[in-house]
Amino acid sequence: xxxxxxxxxxxxxxxxxxxxxxxxxxxxxxxxxxxxxxxxxxxxxxxxxxxxxxxxxxxxxxxxxxxxxxxxxxxxxxxxxxxxxxxxxxxxxxxxxxxxxxxxxxxxxxxxxxxxxxxxxxxxxxxxxxxxxxxxxxxxxxxxxxxxxxxxxxxxxxxxxxxxxxxxxxxxxxxxxxxxxxxxxxxxxxxxxxxxxxxxxxxxxxxxxxxxxxxxxxxxxxxxxxxxxxxxxxxx
Amino acid sequence: xxxxxxxxxxxxxxxxxxxxxxxxxxxxxxxxxxxxxxxxxxxxxxxxxxxxxxxxxxxxxxxxxxxxxxxxxxxxxxxxxxxxxxxxxxxxxxxxxxxxxxxxxxxxxxx
Numbered sequence: 001x002x003x004x005x006x007x008x009x010x011x012x013x014x015x016x017x018x019x020x021x022x023x024x025x026x027x028x029x030x031x032x033x034x035x036x037x038x039x040x041x042x043x044x045x046x047x048x049x050x051x052x053x054x055x056x057x058x059x060x061x062x063x064x065x066x067x068x069x070x071x072x073x074x075x076x077x078x079x080x081x082x083x084x085x086x087x088x089x090x091x092x093x094x095x096x097x098x099x100x101x102x103x104x105x106x107x108x109x110x111x112x113x114x115x116x117x118x119x120x121x122x123x124x125x126x127x128x129x130x131x132x133x134x135x136x137x138x139x140x141x142x143x144x145x146x147x148x149x150x151x152x153x154x155x156x157x158x159x160x161x162x163x164x165x166x167x168x169x170x171x172x173x174x175x176x177x178x179x180x181x182x183x184x185x186x187x188x189x190x191x192x193x194x195x196x197x198x199x200x201x202x203x204x205x206x207x208x209x210x211x212x213x214x215x216x217x218x219x220x221x222x223x224x225x226x227x228x229x230x231x232x233x234x235x236x
Numbered sequence: 237x238x239x240x241x242x243x244x245x246x247x248x249x250x251x252x253x254x255x256x257x258x259x260x261x262x263x264x265x266x267x268x269x270x271x272x273x274x275x276x277x278x279x280x281x282x283x284x285x286x287x288x289x290x291x292x293x294x295x296x297x298x299x300x301x302x303x304x305x306x307x308x309x310x311x312x313x314x315x316x317x318x319x320x321x322x323x324x325x326x327x328x329x330x331x332x333x334x335x336x337x338x339x340x341x342x343x344x345x346x347x
Contacts, residue, residue: 072270073268074268074269074270099270099274101273104297107293107296107297107322108293130270130273131268131270159286159288159290
């Protein structure tokens with residue numbers, strides 16, 4: 001089957017995302033856009049993933065439970081888990097490694113934990129968009145050891161990307177790479193180059209996605225497909 | 237020195253400035269915003285290549301009064317709008333961070 005995948009999205013938990021971008025809204029709009037596999041990847045926190053799981057179940061979307069981790073070098077890395085509980089555990093670990101800086105909602109935006117109806121359950125005080133104390137290689141190792149997909153995010157962005165911040169792509173067993181303009185990326189280490197919406201607002205849901213040739217719509221099949229770049233194509 | 241003195245430095249172009257009356261007593265050079273947030277002194281000017289609106293947010297948090305964007309990097313519109321909102325002045329220059337730092341150190345009387 002040809003699955004539509006979009007593995008990079010934020011919710012109202014990320015300070016930089018709109019307050020009305022709830023996990024439920026993300027899932028519903030992704031369903032409207034015929035996305036088969038969808039990830040929620042808030043900055044350094046997993047606190048909206050449980051409700052995202054419920055929303056995806058209602059929308060018949062295969063969820064991947066993600067975090068966009070900020071390394072100590074300020075590189076953004078997508079870490080995606082098939083199991084909610086693994087993502088929640090990793091989220092607690094990552095939050096613990098954030099510096100004790102309080103968010104200033106007026107400057108950076110609010111950080112909202114919501115329920116399925118979008119009611120605010122909690123507002124997070126700790127600034128979630130800070131850099132963790134984990135180096136790029138440590139994030140790789142921690143996430144890979146937990147059997148997550150590990151994907152350096154938007155490698156063609158001038159800030160917060162592995163190529164901009166480190167200057168090169170260290171040799172690691174990445175699951176794939178993510179780019180805003182994947183067709184412009186020169187083949188690297190025979191890795192799949194994906195693209196994702198990186199949605200921060202309602203209108204950005206589904207703005208970038210790619211197609212994956214899969215045996216079936218499952219995490220294992222996606223993991224398998226990512227071993228060969230020929231399985232990935234784009235809508236340009 | 238005050239912020240508007242930065243506008244007079246050779247090769248500096250003003251991208252956004254209010255009256256420019258704020259006092260500047262120190263400077264900080266850095267591109268890792270987490271480091272800037274933790275270590276930049278108050279009432280300072282930040283010398284950086286990070287030309288995006290997050291830099292403005294970090295500057296506001298750290299009580300930085302002005303940004304000097306080096307290496308001829310351009311400042312996006314949303315960054316300048318944020319700068320106006322937070323009353324943080326923004327200058328650009330073709331200088332490297334080192335060259336810009338030297339000029340600013342001289343203006344601050346630190347060398």
